[in-house]
Amino acid sequence: MSETILSVENLRVEFETRRGTLVALDDISFSIAKGEVLGVVGESGAGKSMTGAAIMHLIPRPGRIAGGRILLGDQRIDNLDRTGIEAIRGRRIGMIFQDPLTSLNPLMTVGDHLTETIRVHLPLNRRQARARAIELLEEVGIPDPAVRIDSYPHEFSGGQRQRVVIALALCAEPELVIADEPTTALDVSVQAQIIKLIRKLCSTRGTAFMLITHDMGMIAETADRVAVMYAGKVAEIGKVSQVVGAPLHPYAQGLMGAIPSLDNEEPRLRQIPGSMPSLTALPDGCSFHPRCERAMDICRQRAPALLGAIDHKVACHLYEREEVAA
């Protein structure tokens, strides 16, 4: 495996509330290499966005990082102060949010957004920043960028706005871009274009992506590796070929279960009976056990650890036993 850009080790995020301490993220570990796309999937509320927010120090109050480490290259970033993280945001880690319609300031031109962001991070004058902004728009596939640069966000379509948002995230050539459901708000046809763009940026620039999504089809097409999250934990993580093709965790199996009726149908999120427990009512042991067809006694008593080979790990007692036996 090539150079690691981000590694998250045993990350824990807690919310102090009146009802007690909620554990939003529990013992999350993963890493992302240069130019790699790590997909992060899971039902709504699994903690995908929270993981991205923790990396960027954007956890909403009163949440806080209660344990673990986050390393960017070999620099520890989870304990940085405000100026420290501000030097990282946008400069070394870019971030994209779900809704391109609301991600841009309606009163500023796209060019103002870009030049402003470029000049915050790079020592360029106004003219140089504008030239760079036009290049960026070109690179993300905005036609006629030298003209379009002076348009306002509302003059772009949804897909084009998401391209602009991506260009903004790339202003200072960050090593990593965290994309939180970047296509969820877009039309299906536009989604495919954005996916292609992300792939292109990975191969041409070597930018790594943490791609948070609901869409298994998108993961299968875009990601190199995938982490499946459930109730604030990583259930399974590994290469896409393994986790999508031959998932081990019963929850991952449920997620990947292809809809059999149509040919060539991409694997889709399939409804698993029941719903994910809320943080206030996490069951003991494996938090998936109330919905798991293969649950055993031990599953109700002890939480499984994330174990396995370096490139494919799973948190499930079924496989812990195998390992012990082997």
Next chain:
Amino acid sequence: MIALVIRRLLQSLAVMLVVSLLAFVMFRYAGDPVNQMVGAETTAAERQAVRESLGLDQPTLVQFARYVGRVVTLDFGVSYQFRQPVTKLLAERLSATLELSFVAALISLFAGIVLGVYSALNPRGRISSLLQSVSLVGVSLPTFLIGILLIYIFSVSLGWLPAFGRNGLIPVTENWSTGLLTIEGWKSLFLPAITLGLFQMTLIMRLVRSEMLEVLRTDFIKFGVARGLPRARLYFRHALKNTLVPVITVVGLQIGSIIAFSIITETVFQWPGMGLLFLQAVQNVDIPIISTYLLLIALLFVTVNLIVDLIYNFIDPRLKDAAS
């Protein structure tokens, strides 16, 4: 944009025409203008002569057209009380009211925005919650009470500022004397301006605060943080501008009401402005002054509205496109 300006101008004109009609009806039919002008011993023939000379025997429509014609040339008739042209009377008082309103508006705008932004940026701070409760008092206390309170504190108890009147005037033109060029003038302006502006200030402050809190929660601010933009830039370039878009409308209308509501403040402080003149006119049924004041206030609201509309369109590019 030009089409929009023209359309708005025409709309304003229509509004003014309707108000003129109201003013005309009041002028013409509230009491008999001839009776007001002539003495009790005038004969019926003489009255008829006056009536004809004033054109009061003509059809109503013609009279209205003439009225509008006179209004356009700033001829509003003669005050019954003072036996002087209304135009001259109002012009003499205009400087007092406009200076008072202008300073009050500036104070309320400046303080309102600064305090509103401050309490939006420090929503949990002690000063912010203090401001919130004090502003609640400011909104709910009637203007005359605030005026009397201020007079009591700063004039009667402390003796720092004059309790009433307009002093330190320097004539600029025939009709315009300004109090803005002397310390004395500012001293007498200060209390009335605060009194007049306080309500608007608290209103603007609360509005700016809530709008800004709203804007700070939006995705584009979050995305700005995630892009590494400095706080100051996010707050004052991105958030403030978006906050001010809805605030402008309210503020514009408030400026109109500041002038309209200066009546009360002018009365409390015996400030020789149009409001005081209007109040005297009401007491003496001086219809020419009343109807002219009505026209003037309407013109003011219409103008302010027009300007606000255009500024709004200028700031918000989405509206500019919708209009063209």
